[in-house]
Amino acid sequence: MKKELNLAVSPVEAGEPERLKNVVASTLKLDKDRIFQIVVVRHSIDARNSRIRINLSVEVYIDEKPEKAGRPHFNYPFVGNKKPVVVVGAGPAGLFTALHLIELGFKPIILERGKPVSERKKDIAAIHGEHLIHPDSNYGYGEGGAGTFSDGKLYTRSKKRGDVRKILEVLNFHGAQDEILVEAHPHIGTNVLPKVIGSIRETIERSGGEYYFNSRVTDLILENQQIKGVVLQNGDKVEGIAVVLATGHSARDIYYLLEKNNILLEAKSFAVGVRLEHPQELIDKIQYHGANRGKYLPPAAYTMVEQVMDRGVYSFCMCPGGMVVPAATSPGELVVNGMSPSHRGGKFANSGIVTEIRPEDLPKEFQHFGIFAGLEFQQSVEKNCFRSAGESQLAPAQRMADFTVGKKSSSLPETSYRPGITPVSVGDWLPEFVTLRLREGLLKMGRKSHGYLTNEAILLGAETRTSSPLRIPRSEETLEQLQIKGLFPCGEGAGYAGGIVSSAVDGERVAEMIGQLFKA
Ligand SMILES: Cc1cc2nc3c(=O)[nH]c(=O)nc-3n(C[C@H](O)[C@H](O)[C@H](O)COP(=O)(O)OP(=O)(O)OC[C@H]3O[C@@H](n4cnc5c(N)ncnc54)[C@H](O)[C@@H]3O)c2cc1C
Numbered sequence: 001m002k003k004e005l006n007l008a009v010s011p012v013e014a015g016e017p018e019r020l021k022n023v024v025a026s027t028l029k030l031d032k033d034r035i036f037q038i039v040v041v042r043h044s045i046d047a048r049n050s051r052i053r054i055n056l057s058v059e060v061y062i063d064e065k066p067e068k069a070g071r072p073h074f075n076y077p078f079v080g081n082k083k084p085v086v087v088v089g090a091g092p093a094g095l096f097t098a099l100h101l102i103e104l105g106f107k108p109i110i111l112e113r114g115k116p117v118s119e120r121k122k123d124i125a126a127i128h129g130e131h132l133i134h135p136d137s138n139y140g141y142g143e144g145g146a147g148t149f150s151d152g153k154l155y156t157r158s159k160k161r162g163d164v165r166k167i168l169e170v171l172n173f174h175g176a177q178d179e180i181l182v183e184a185h186p187h188i189g190t191n192v193l194p195k196v197i198g199s200i201r202e203t204i205e206r207s208g209g210e211y212y213f214n215s216r217v218t219d220l221i222l223e224n225q226q227i228k229g230v231v232l233q234n235g236d237k238v239e240g241i242a243v244v245l246a247t248g249h250s251a252r253d254i255y256y257l258l259e260k261n262n263i264l265l266e267a268k269s270f271a272v273g274v275r276l277e278h279p280q281e282l283i284d285k286i287q288y289h290g291a292n293r294g295k296y297l298p299p300a301a302y303t304m305v306e307q308v309m310d311r312g313v314y315s316f317c318m319c320p321g322g323m324v325v326p327a328a329t330s331p332g333e334l335v336v337n338g339m340s341p342s343h344r345g346g347k348f349a350n351s352g353i354v355t356e357i358r359p360e361d362l363p364k365e366f367q368h369f370g371i372f373a374g375l376e377f378q379q380s381v382e383k384n385c386f387r388s389a390g391e392s393q394l395a396p397a398q399r400m401a402d403f404t405v406g407k408k409s410s411s412l413p414e415t416s417y418r419p420g421i422t423p424v425s426v427g428d429w430l431p432e433f434v435t436l437r438l439r440e441g442l443l444k445m446g447r448k449s450h451g452y453l454t455n456e457a458i459l460l461g462a463e464t465r466t467s468s469p470l471r472i473p474r475s476e477e478t479l480e481q482l483q484i485k486g487l488f489p490c491g492e493g494a495g496y497a498g499g500i501v502s503s504a505v506d507g508e509r510v511a512e513m514i515g516q517l518f519k520a
Contacts, residue, residue: 003028003060008046011296014054024060036061044184045297050289052297071178072169074099079107080208085514086111086230086240088217091145092500093491094246095200096507098209099170104511105520108209109238111230113216113251114142116201117194124149127326128418131393136216139327139337140250140465143213144197146327146492147500151319151340152188154180156501167504174199177342185301189342212238217247217254220261226485241518244510245481246490246503249468250329252375254493258472264482265371268495270469271316272381273354273438274426274459275324275336276400277415278452283320283349286451299344302452306444308355313441316352316466320344323416324460326393333382336395336417336460348416352463355437359469363431374469381430385462388429389422396424400457404439404446409458417460426459471495479513488514 005027013019017038025032042057059066079102087094087101090112098108113136114120120142123134140146154171156164168180171188175196180186188196201211219231221239229239247254258265280300284293287300299320306313322340329335338350359374366373366380389396395417399409402425409423427435446453472489473482474496481487490496490510491503 001062001064002066003062005058005060007056007058008053009056011052011054011294014043014056015296024058028060028062030062034062036063036065039066040182042184043182047287047289047300050291052288052291072173072181074103074170074173076102076203076207077105078208079105082107082208082520083518084109084240086238086243087246088230088244089145089246089248089251089491089493090114090143090211091246091248091491091503092147093248093497093503093507094145094244095197095204096167096170096504097244097246097490097511098204099200100508100511101514102204102207102209104515106511106514106518108204109240110204110209110211111215111217111232111238112143112211112213115213117143117148117197120148121194127393131419133328133331133333133393135330136214138329139325140248140329143201144193146248146250146465148193148197149190149325149339150193150500151317151322151338152190152193152500153317154186154188154501156499156505163505163508164501166508167501171196174203187340187342187344189344190339191341219257220487222261222484225483227487242486242488242514244488244490244514245472245494246507248491248493250465251493252379255372255375255470259371263484264473266471266473266495267359267371267374268469268471269356269358270374270378271354271356271466272378272430272434272462272464273313273352274430274461275338275350275463276315276353276457276459277324277348277350277417278454278457280321280347280349282451282454282456286449299349301349302351302449304353304445304449306441308437308440308444311356311358311361311437313353313355313437316354316463318349318351320349321346322348322350323418324348324350324395325417326395326419327465328382328386328393332386333379334386334389334393334395334462335382335464336462337465346416350416352466353438353442353459354463354466355434355441357434357469361433363433371470378464378469381462381464384429388424388461393419395419395421395460396426396429397421397458397460398423398425399455400442400459401453401455403459404443404453412458413456415458415460421458421460426461429461467498468493468495478517479510
């Protein structure tokens with residue numbers, strides 16, 4: 001007999017199978033020996049009060065063993081001889097488009113400007129060690145896209161739970177941990193992500209899909225408002241029945257290419273700010289109400305949101321036990337982001353702290369860039385940041401409390417940011433209208449969360465790639481770009497997603513639409 005049960009238990013009860021069995025037996029008023037197995041199907045932490053509870057949904061198998069549940073399984077047919085669809089970009093949006101196209105009987109041809117994940121690792125090491133940014137191979141570009149070397153947080157606010165479940169199952173099928181199917185806030189970790197991404201490539205190639213690296217798209221082949229294919233940097237042409245543009249929001253050259261081809265773009269809100277790094281122990285103390293985390297609770301995460309002068313100031317992409325990383329995609333820029341290994345065991349907790357920028361907020365000197373005002377502003381912040389710290393990947397840093405009182409930091413604490421940090425005030429590289437909001441936002445956060453506003457924490461720059469300042473508008477009915485038949489803007493760069501899972505969901509949607517519009 002199987003019984004389903006929702007429980008709120010202590011961290012020890014959740015962490016020790018025998019203790020959990022006792023709780024289940026007494027809840028069900030059963031002899032403990034009759035319980036064959038307890039399968040946790042949902043796990044979340046409620047740390048709102050000092051009595052921390054773990055909410056579990058469990059399946060209890062009484063007097064019988066569970067049927068072999070097995071891991072999710074997907075069948076990808078051979079599509080090598082089917083109609084080709086060009087997919088530009090091998091990030092989550094492009095890869096999930098490709099996988100679903102295969103399921104629907106189309107042959108994806110993936111074009112990626114960067115390198116395979118193993119080669120990409122070397123270029124990433126060169127950023128840390130030699131401060132060199134390879135323009136086609138870095139934290140943003142290469143196999144797996146921007147999410148490959150990340151925390152791999154898979155949480156999304158998307159309401160389409162069914163779609164999200166499939167994304168998690170596909171990732172699990174390709175080697176991600178079973179826990180991602182159970183945790184309320186799942187994450188994969190930067191040590192596991194490259195293997196998952198490599199396994200997705202194996203599926204695509206085994207099914208007859210084509211995958212080309214070092215293949216930057218530099219032009220579109222258009223005929224009578226219809227796309228026929230794309231041109232690569234070496235002049236090669238690649239054609240297909242449709243083109244999916246999943247190039248992410250760092251590929252500024254793609255927006256300029258669209259503009260050159262008179263393809264409509266729309267300005268949208270985006271966000272800029274800093275990356276804030278605390279000792280993880282301090283965040284644990286705050287989030288777990290002073291208690292020692294012990295071995296049954298994970299390194300704590302947090303979310304902060306405040307309103308300042310009519311704009312949101314909020315935490316973004318929080319990485320417990322993680323590292324701050326140099327995520328620029330071009331030389332001459334300084335961009336930071338965060339990543340964590342699967343165990344999140346590092347000494348530091350980092351998070352973006354950003355404020356919303358609407359097109360109308362942009363300083364006058366950027367207005368003449370028209371539709372590109374946001375993009376140019378974003379890039380100017382990155383360049384200022386780069387210059388402020390001595391024109392390398394050394395990041396400007398300021399202690400948090402010093403920032404809130406307008407004081408330059410005379411010394412800096414230890415950091416996880418491997419290229420190194422140097423004391424520079426945030427106001428030296430970020431415009432005043434942004435720093436004012438960040439300062440007020442952090443003061444408000446500090447008032448709400450005792451201990452959060454501290455000089456043990458530092459602000460590093462620049463956190464600018466949270467979202468795209470542009471959208472590539474598409475038809476609601478067909479998901480095609482509004483003017484060009486067969487062109488499908490997709491994922492974060494198109495402005496229709498933010499984060500790994502929502503980009504993947506968008507990829508699935510686009511593939512589904514291609515399946516409806518074109519016969520396989
Ligand atoms: C360090 C870091 C940590 C992150 N952590 C998380 C996290 O924990 N959770 C989360 O949800 N999100 C995280 N993100 C954000 C997440 O990675 C992105 O939201 C997501 O990858 C967007 O997916 P995408 O496929 O739309 O675009 P991208 O992942 O940006 O992929 C676009 C791809 O297109 C390629 N490309 C660009 N231009 C061209 C061209 N002209 N020709 C050919 N190829 C091209 C690029 O090389 C890239 O591989 C993180 C990002 C970074 C940088």
